[in-house]
Amino acid sequence: MSTTGIYCRPSCPAVTPKRQNVSFYPTAAAAQSRGFRACRRCRPDAVPGSAEWNVRADVVGRAMRMIGDGVVDREGVGGLATRLGYSARQVQRQLTAELGAGPVALARAQRAHTARVLLQTTDLPVTEIAFAAGFASVRQFNDTIRAVYELTPTGLRAAAPKRGGGRATPAAGIPLRLAHRGPYQAAAVFDLLAAEALPGVEDVRGERGARTYRRTLRLPHAGGIVAVEERGPRRRADTREGGWLEARLHLTDLRDLTTAVQRLRGLFDLDADPYAVDERLGADPRLAPLVRARPGLRSPGAADPEEFAVRAVVGRAAAARLVAEHGTPLPSPCGTLTHVFPEPAALADRLPLAAALADGTVRLDAGADRDDAERHLRAVAGVDAAAVALIRMRALGDPDVAPPGAPVDDAWRPWRSYAARHLWAAERERV
Missing domain, CATH: 1.10.340.30 (Hypothetical protein; domain 2)
Structure with a gap:
């Protein structure tokens, strides 16, 4: 909003601005680069990632997946461009034209969000957080936090919502809320992970509905262990705002936080748009009863x-x-x-x-x-x-795959992977 200098989610309940005072931006990075700071109520910098990047196979989609995986932080814009097979100038031009921000601004927004998570959930020293989030210097870190949140790092830490038990210590791991949109069929995902669990690398503990999935991680700088809870926030699980999965992440090197979170989001398919998927598949007479039985069914990816x-x-x-x-x-x-x-x-x-x-x-x-x-x-x-x-x-997280032998129809594009998941889930119930 031009009158406040704040950017929000479209659904934010905090204000009802006049249309002439509102501008729309495709990404948080684009809004931040225009001088807007994130709303402290709806936290638009922390929304689930765009499902669009999972579907798209073009340069912009691939670039966004790599930025999310931390490639710009580790290898710079030059490394991103090399991986894409384009020049740095071409990548800059395409991202800016479509998203309103280039790779540096997009990575900066991601670093700011990572820093906020660490500031508000751990007692790590501010200096350690700066470098763990991917900033090149403490000064750059301080300037970015002030610009994005209009608070100093210590002020942002003090503004954290109070949670029972206080903040975590590094030894206790980093507590995370892995947000998702709309309904989420956690039981189906945990059933699959339990069936696939590889001894020594993964395990699933607990009773159905209250299980914990744990696994080891191989990450760019070191390794880690994560635990993700099946039980989510029930009062929000079926709302349009969605909910989250509770997780705790233990990292040998905190610089791996962004990459680890992104890979977990891929494993649990948390950036999907269940409304778009269910609308397309639910219009088919064959799939409609399956979609009604399992709204928000996901197509899990892979942590590695x-x-x-x-x-x-x-x-x-x-x-x-x-x-x-x-x-x-x-x-x-x-x-x-x-x-x-x-x-x-x-x-x-x-x-x-x-x-x-x-x-x-x-x-x-x-x-x-x-x-x-x-x-x-x-x-x-x-x-x-x-x-x-x-x-x-x-x-590869492709949402539109037709496995050999599966009776998948081309009319279900671009969500054939989800259609296959519905068919397999129904088959398991019959057995």
Whole structure:
């Protein structure tokens, strides 16, 4: 709003401005770059990510997935452009034209949000938070927090909503609320994760409806462990505003926070737009009763795309043997979690797919071109069509995959992955 210098979600209940005083921006970064600060009530900087980036395979969509994964923080705009196969100027121009902000501004907005999470949920020193969030200097950190939130870092910390038990210490992990839109079929996601859980790397504990999923993570700077709760905020779970999954993240290197959160969001498919999916699939007579039975059914992704690809090809039993023989042991086991899944290079002499992943022939990173990845996967010995489809659906987060043998209709585009999930869920109930 031009009269207040504040940007909000369109649904924010705090104000009812006059239309002539309102401007619309496609991203938080675009609003911030025009000098607007985030509303402290609706927190527009913390909304679930756009489902559009999951669908799109163009340069802008791939760039946004990589920025979310922390590529600009680690490799700069030059590294982002190289991964996309374009010049830095071309990437800047395309992002600015469509999103109102370039890669630096988009990454800056993400860093500010990461810093807010750390300031308001942990007792880490402010200096450590600055570098953990990806800022190059404390001065840059201070200037950004003031510009985005109109508060100093210490002021932002003091303004945090009070939670029972106080803030977490680094040893206790970072508490997170992983937000999602609309209804969320958590039971179906946790059922799948429990069925797939790989000994030593993952486990699912508790009774259905109140389970905890835990796993080890291999991240750019170091490793980590995460625990995600199945039970969510019941009073909001079926509202249009959505809800969240409670999580706790233990990181060896706090610089991995942004990447870890983004990969968890992909694993649990938290950036999906369930209303768009259900509207399209629910219009089909065959799928309509399935959609009514499971509104908001998600198509889970993968916490580690390369790990998932190997597991999809060799199967669960063989993957467990690979963990025992080649996995990286944790410095201290955490219950049943003992290892991080082996890197592709450690398996390159045993598996053609691992060799292709290690030498870059097959790319499954956040910005990978899905069609290129599929073409290269099909050329790898031992990777059949079913594995390719599953890798594309899960490791690459493609919402529009028709698995071989599944009776999926082209009329269900661009949500065929979700249609397959509905069909599989219904089949499991019949069995």
